[in-house]
Amino acid sequence: MTQRLLIAAWSVALAAAAASMAFVLTSNHEDDPAARAAxxxxxxxxxxxxxxxxxVRRPENRTGMLMALVGFFWFLSALADANNRVVYSVGIALSLLVYGAFAHLILSFPTGRLETPRDRAIVLLTYFDVTVVQWAWMLTRQHIGSANAPCPDCPDNVFAVTHEHALSSSLLTLQRGVGIALVWAALAVLYRRYRNATPAARLTLGPVVLTSAVTIVLIAVMLVLAWISESATHTINWFVLVSFATVPLAFLVGLLRTRLQRSGILRMIVESPDELSLREAELALKDALGDPTVRLAYWQDDVQGYVNVRGKPFVVPEDTPTRVTTKVDYGDKPVAALLHDRALLEDPVVLEEVIGVIRMGLEKDRGERALRATEIRSRALLEAIPDLMFRISADGRYVDYRAPNEFDLIESEVIGKTVWQRLPEDLADEFMTAGRRAIAERQVQTIEYQLGFGEGVRHYEGRIAASGDDEFVLIVRNISDRKLQEQELQASRARIVAAGDEERRRLERNLHDGAQQRLVSLSLSLRLAQTQLQKNPEMAEQLLESAREELAQALEELRELARGIHPAILTDRGLDAALEALASRAPLPVEIEQPTTTLPGPVEAAAYYVVSEALANVAKYADASSVRISVAQMNGAALVEVSDDGVGGADPAGGSGLRGLADRVAALNGTLEVESEPGRGTTIRAEIPLG
Known part of the structure; x- marks a missing residue:
């Protein structure tokens, strides 16, 4: 409901109150108009x-609307004090509606909805009793009176059509009897609802059940006394009216008491300077929510799941009629899970506030725990961090710094100076622009730059984050190694392209100088043989034999070329046979250890060329007596190892062969290592991911 509608409703209530007061105070048949008006x-x-x-507190709940309806029905009852017979008769006809709305209110609390058929039947019968039965009774009685007492000054009932005393008494007895039955039925419902409620739900139900039960009992007493004593009925009616006043206050207590209590206690937990253990936090939540069944679980990234306050895995259970689990997220990241009484769902505003406080509290708890842990081991941790760290004010002055190695500083004097005094002007301006942007937008800014030192140029990455409203933190990391790796990567890619170009040129030369020349010679021999077939058959036969030999040599050269591009044996018979073929051509004994496994095609090719290049290097440089080849699978990767017992001393950067192998393996996200101490042989080890 909008604020304008709320103001309008309250204005209507004030107007109705004024009208009611006017009717009562000007009434000529009210014994105590001032008290009744009040x-x-x-x-x-x-x-x-x-x-x-x-x-306002719970706009989605109908309880507030029903409560306001009861109030407006009270105003309607003042019409029974009017001196005009028509207004008086209408007031008597509507005077009992307040009891129907009251029954509707207490039986629908706390949701504002009648949950069971029994509740709906009680409310429906109550409305029937105070309307249809009341109106039927009014048709049979001309002089009604006031508050069940004779009233000689009261106006006549304009709705009376007959004066059958027996019928009137029967209808009145029926109305009172039904009213007494409904009163006890409502009491039974309230008692059963409170008895079956969970401890958390009783916090809300308790005040309402107590005040409603007192009011209902007084109404029952009044209905019973109506058969015994009119004066006693008139007296108890005042007590009924007074007891009614306690009910809306109890409803507010039920609606607001737990909200205030939970908010206050939870904020006290969050703002407490003392460190709470997880177990203490759970106990505090139990007290705050008034729910001893509360269970708190924290999300742990390392296990990708929740753990309870004892550090044991916590599986979120399925919701039941009495208990549910509410998950608490921070952004799109899970933070905690709260297993609690279902009654908390009846107040989504409070639940949302509890979730918010838990979210903030847990995040604060995490931050404070991390801060305390950092304070305990901050010195050792800072010593292990290689980055430079600076605190810089918004006007560009250094407030504090941390330098693991003073050698990394451009100048040893830092605190008190400005960035313009220590850095090139353009770079200082760039830092300050990024720093002010970080403070304004609360987002990390990143700058890469380079500075000249005596030994050369160093590359740095600066990350800038706000550390307050008037300062920022600059974390500087030396990324010269990363830049070198990037350059090596670019050089590797260039070498791969150059190697591909060179390989194509080699194939072109080999085809031109070898197979192509032989095929041309073969073509000439065949033409000569064709011209000699009739003239000199013997000469033709010699030419054909020569052509056959040329053809055989051309085919062999083409096979050699194809083997250099991709070994046919690897495609036809697999890695085992290909490695056996390589070993058979080696000039020294080769031992192969390879389990019978199938590797992806690109991985098999890379493994083959690693072994091929390694064997070629052994034959050329190692002066070894034996070679051992091992191919295995481990942790989702193929491990290829070639070791010899030669002289060692191989330099991976000294030749293009091993660099080409490293590029080939790196193209598959693999790594190539070379161990070659002088006098201890050489081991080439490649690790190539399978997927």
Whole structure:
């Protein structure tokens, strides 16, 4: 409900209160007009006011609307004090509606909805009793009176059509009997609801059940006394009216008491300077929510799941009629899970506030724990961090710094100086622009730059983050090694392209100088043989034999070329046979250890060329007596190892062969290592991911 509608509703209530007061105070048949006016106006305004507060607090709940409706029905009852017979008769006809709305209110609390058929039947019968039965009774009685007592000054009932005393008494007895039965039925419902409620739900139900039960009992007493004593009935009616006033206050207590208590206690937990253990935090939540069944679980990234306060895995259970689990997230990241009483769902505003406080509290708890842990081991941790760290004010002055190695500083004097005094002007301006942007936008800024030192140029990455409203933190990392790796990567890619170009040129030369020349010679021999077939058959036969030999040599050269591009044996018979072929051509003994496994095609090719290049290097440089080849799978990768017992001393950067192998393996996200101490042989080890 919008603020304008709330103001309008309250204005209507004030107008109705004023009209009610006017009817009562000017009544010529009211014994104590001042007291009755005060009660009617007070009750009406209390119910309407409390209802509007409830609407503001919980707009999705109908309880506030029902409470306001009870208040407006109280105002309607003042029409029975009018001196005009028509207005008086209408007031008597509507005077009992407040009891129907009251039954509707207490039986629908706390959701504002009648949950069971039994509740709906009680409310429906109550409305029937106070309307249809009341109106039927009014048709049979011309002089009604006031508050079940004779009233000689009261106006006549304009709705009376007959004066059958027996029928009137029967209808009145029926109305009172049904009313007494409904009163006890409502009491039974309230008692059963409170008895079956969980401890958390009783916090809300308790005040309402108590005050409603007292009011209902007084109504029952009044209905019973109506058969015994009219004066006693008139007296107890005042107590009924007074007891009514306690009900809306109890409703507000039910709606607001737990909200205030939970908010206050949870904020006290969050703001507490003392460190709470996880177990203590759970106990505090139990007290705050009034729910001893609360269980708190924290999200752990390393296990990708929740753990309870004892550090044991916590599996989120399925919701039940009494208990549910509410997950607490921070952004898109899970933070915690709260297993609690379902009654908390009846107040989504409070639940959202509890979730928010838990979220902030847990994040604060995490931050404070991390801060305390950092304070305990900060010195050792800072010593291990290689980055430079500077605190810089918004005007560009160094406030504090941390340098693991003073050699990394351009100047040893830092604190008190400005960035323009220590850095090139353009770079200082860039830092300050990024720093002010970080403070304004609360986002990390990144700058890469380079500085000249005596030994050369160093590359740095600066990360800038706000550390307050008037300062920022600059973390500087030396990325010269990364830049070198990037350059090596670019050089590797260039070498791969150059190697591909060179390989194509080699194939072109080999085809031109070898197979192509032989095929041309073969073509000439065949033409000569064709011209000699008739003239000199013997010469033709010699030419054909020569052509056959040329053809055989051309085919062999083409096979050699194809083997250099991709070994056919690797495609036809697999890695085992290909490695056996390589070993058979080696000029020294080769031992192969390879389990019978199947590797992806690109991985098999890379493994083959690693072994091929390694064997070629052994034959050329190692002066070894034996070679051992091992191919295995481990942790989702193929491990290829070639070791010899030669002289060692191989330099991976000294030749293009091993660099080409490293590029080939790196193209598959693999790594190539060379161990070659002088006099201890050489081991080439490649690790190539399978996927």
């Amino acid at each position: 009660l009617i106006v007070g009750l009406g305004l209390v119910f309407v006011g409390c209802g509007l507060v409830a609407i």
